[in-house]
Amino acid sequence: MGGFTDSRSPGNRTEVMANDAYELSGETEPDSMDDEEDEIQFNNLFVAATCAIYMYHEKYIWKAPSMPSKETGQMWVLNVLNGDPSRCLEAFRMPKEIFIDLLGELGSKYGLRGSRSTSIKEVLAMTLSVLGCNESNRTVCKRFQHSGETVSRYFNEGLMALARMSMDIISPSDFEPNIARDTKYMPYFKDCIGIIDSTHVKARVPVNDQVAHTGKKEPPKQKVLAVCDFNMCFTFVVAGWEGSTEDGTILNQVISDPAHNFPAPLKGKYYLVNCRCPMRRGFLQPYRENDRLPDFWPFCEFSHDYQRVFNQRHSSLHSVIKRAFGIWKKKWIVLQDMPFFSFEKQRLIVAATMALHNYIRRHHSRSDPDFREYDENPEFVPSETQKYHVAEDPISQPGEYNGQDEYDYSDEDELDFEGENDDTTMSMAQLRDRIAHELATGAVSI
Structure with a gap:
């Protein structure tokens, strides 16, 4: 029989046909494989992008309640x-x-x-x-x-x-406190514009820094130096000092460094300070045990009584800042047990809570029961660690203040300050003597 016949088996013929198709189509099979790889890569990228968007949404946009509740x-x-x-x-x-x-x-x-x-x-x-x-x-x-x-x-x-x-x-204000009309203090202390003192706030610091921050008592603390007016408002504060730092050291640094913007008293005005702060122009200390009044005073045999009367009034006025510290720490419990924040944040907490203290005190409503409670008990100085309670009745619990307006004037409080014996120190000593004489005799110099 004439004509062409393919002697190969059906399987062989199929393979030949496939090869022929491949030869006719050129590079079709590799191109198809590349397309599949591109599609796989696209799908993988799409899945990854979708997961990233979902995770971002879960973390930053939609927040699952930590404890599902109907009350938001x-x-x-x-x-x-x-x-x-x-x-x-x-x-x-x-x-x-x-x-x-x-x-x-x-x-x-x-x-x-x-x-x-x-x-x-x-x-x-x-x-x-x-x-x-x-x-x-x-x-x-x-x-x-x-x-x-x-x-x-x-x-x-x-x-x-x-x-x-x-x-x-945290700055001076024009508010006139009741003390301005109190004959116990006025006009003897008419030029006094505030009180300076320090307090400790518990601090969280690295182990290597704990010794310097310990101060007189455990645990580690930061020292806060503040100025307070007679309305129990803070007018200046510097926080973050090591707990063992002396008040005089802090005050000298604050006064000498313009960056602190310390509200220096104008000529003729002064702050009340304790014996641990320098006696210089604008800062009036109480008498110490070894201080004595001038020999030319009349009734010199009663000079120690003059000192005692002055120190009592000085202490009574000075207790205003102790009361301010007490109510500040009573309201803001974080100060009694500072969380594990950075030390810079701990300093900010001091400033923030003092700002809240002043805002509440200066509010036009004068409606805060805690401050009202203290106003009704002007002789009370609280413990700085007492627990908070909503004020209802006048305070009846005993505090640190003993009602005797007395300092501890031991020689241990005597510190040496640069310039303490200069003319400005003498002028403040003379002012103190004059006020002591006026308090003891009732003769006021105008």
Whole structure:
């Protein structure tokens, strides 16, 4: 039979046909493989991008409640503000009207902001919960239904807003306290513009720094030097000094360094200081045990009585800052047991809580029951570590103040200060003698 016949088997013929198709199509099979690899790479990148977007959304946009509850943080804040007044005092350490005014001022002047999911009320409430109640991050998370990262971030923002406010509010004011009309002190101390003293605040520092921060008592502390007016408001503060640093050392540094912007007294005015601060122009110490009055005084046999009377009045006035320290630490519990923050943040907490102290005290309503309690008991000086309670009845618990207006004037308090024996020191000593004479005799020099 004529014609062409293929003697190969069917399988061989199929293989030949496939090869022929490959030869006709050129490089078709490798191109197809490249397309598949590109598609796989695209799918992998798409999956990776989707996962990244999902993780970002989970971490920064959508926050799962740490303890699912029907009461959100915003609802809790509103319930506290609109509930029993004592609840607001316990939670925020201030009455509702002061909270609302503080909220407006921090938002309009000092950059306090909220977000789409966290109101500005919550930001301030979280900050006050930490400062006033020393609540942990976990506790605040549960109460406000936010993550730990959110709580930490907004506490930092609230703290910075308060620190900015402290730059304005920790300053002298024109308020005239009741003491200006008290014949026990006036006109003898008419040129006194405030009191200077120091206090300790517990500090969290590295082990290598603990010895320097220990001070006189354990545990490690930072020393805070402050100026206070007779309205129990702080007008100057410098924080962050090692607990063992002497008051005179801090004051000398503050006065000599313009960066501290210390409110130096004008000519003829002065601060009351203790025996650990330098006696110089503008700073009036009490008498020490080895001080004596001038021999030309009349009734010199009673000179020690003159010293005692002066020291009693000096101590009574000086106790105003002790009372200010007491109520400051009573309200803001974080000062009694500082969390494990950086030391810089611990310094900011001191400034922020003093700013809150001044804001509450100077509020036009004068409605804070804690300050009202102290106003009704002008001789009371509290323990700086007493527990917080909402003020209802006058204070009846004994404090550090013994009512005798006495200092410990031992020779151990005598320190050497540069320039202590110069003319300015003599002028302050003469002023002290004159006031002591006026107090003892009732003869006031005009």
